[in-house]
Amino acid sequence: RAHPISFDEFNSNHSLISGCKNVHYDLVFILDTSSSVGKEDFEKVRQWVANLVETFEIGPEKTRVGVVRYSDKPTTEFDLGRYTTVEDVKRAARNIRYLGGNTNTGEAISYITTRSFSETSGARPREQGIKKVAILMTDGRSQDYVLEPSKAAHQAGIRVFAVGVGDALKEELDEIASEPKSSHVFHVSDFNAIDKIRGKLRRRLCESEDVFPQGLPDEYAFVTTFKFRKTSRREDWYIWQIIDKYGIPQVFTRDAVRAVFRSPEVADLFDRNWHKIALSIQAQTVSLYLDCKLIQTMPIEEREDIDIQGKTVIGKRLYDSVPIDVSMKTISTILLAIVKKNESIFRRLWPL
Known part of the structure; x- marks a missing residue:
């Protein structure tokens, strides 16, 4: 039978997320504590903030x-740099106080622009080049105007993310957020779901705006040239797997994001000759190429963030995770603004 090979992965930006600890910001959270949020749901917001700050190295x-x-x-809960x-x-x-009351989002945005990001409140001088980032979370329509305060924040060099929960208006979130809106606006149905967007927001915060001003592409490619050695056997194995710091495959809900290739052409890999293998990973599909020929395209589920202390592992046996016995010439991971799912693109990039 054809011996299947598997692809396990969790995030197309794995190599860049590992550098997130090296990204330094003046970062201010703007949290809606109006009566519509409620004490019980605000406890989830507290924990969400606590989890998100683990993304960064904190320090003066x-x-x-x-x-x-x-x-x-x-109201300021604590200023930049206090901790x-x-x-x-x-x-x-985890100890942010809950207020109750109305939802005056516009006034809050003006407040952080003029006060929270001032040097007297702990922000660093402009000449140091530290980027200013604000993350606003709200669950409803503002009772004042947000457009002009948001424009002023953007003009002051503040990168604003808008996180809406429940009845928050998409139009209002768009007015609040920085460009491009697709990278800076998030919305979930209720507070039980806010943790689902934490990974996506973390990826946006970790991206290099200088290299990818419109955000990192969803598509990328993994390429290697290898051959099985004489001691290797025909068996099921992982092409590429991303594991956490404990060696456990990264998971989303119940299982890892997985695509298993069972095409008969996969058996050619076991002839102990050199072969070029490539994976084209896109938002909803992963394609396998062998020797510049498209073998199979498989659907994949939505991906989330991965453990930044994890590792990428290449060539492991399926049933016991022992590394397979192969020789490798080259390994490349390429982020592509556009990856075409056809044979010609791989012939141009990686000629045999």
Whole structure:
């Protein structure tokens, strides 16, 4: 029979997320604490903030974090740089006070522009080149105007992410968020779902805007040239697998994102000659190429973030995770703005 080979992966931006600890911001959370949120759901917001700050290295010369809560009026919970370790920031986040009241989002945005990102409140001078980022979370329509305050924030160099929950208006979130809107606006149905977007938001925060000003592409390719050695056997194996720091495959809900290739052409890999193998990973599909020939395209599920302390493993047996016995000449991971699912693109990029 044809021996299937599997592809396990969790995020197309694995190599860039591992560098997220090297991205330093002045980062302010703007949290809606109006009556519509409620104390029970606000507890989920506290934990969400605490989890998200783990993305960064916290410190006076690294990322500084501040929190502003608002309802009728905005109030500083803690200023940028007040806490200098990630554990201190997480502890403070879990103790953010709940207010209740109305939802004056526009006033809160003006507040962080003029006060929270000032040097007197812990922000670093403009000449240091530290990027300013604000993450606003709200669950409803603002009772004041948000467009002009948001424009002022953008003009002040503040990159604004807008996270809407439940009845939050898409049009209003678009007015609040920075460009491109597709990278800076998030919406979920309720507070039970906010953790589902944490990974996507973290990826956006970790991306290099200088290299990819419109955000990282969803498509990328993995390519290697290899051959099985004489000691290797025909058996099921993983082409590429991303594991966490404990060696466990990264999972989303119940299982890893997985595509199993069972085409008869896969058997040619076991002839102990050199072969070029390529995977084209896209938003909803993964394609396998052998020796520049498209073998099979498989659907894949939506992907989430991965453990930034994890590893990429190539060539493991399916049943016991023992590395397979192969020789390799080259390994490449290429992020592509456009990856065409056809034979010619691979012939141009990786000629035999």
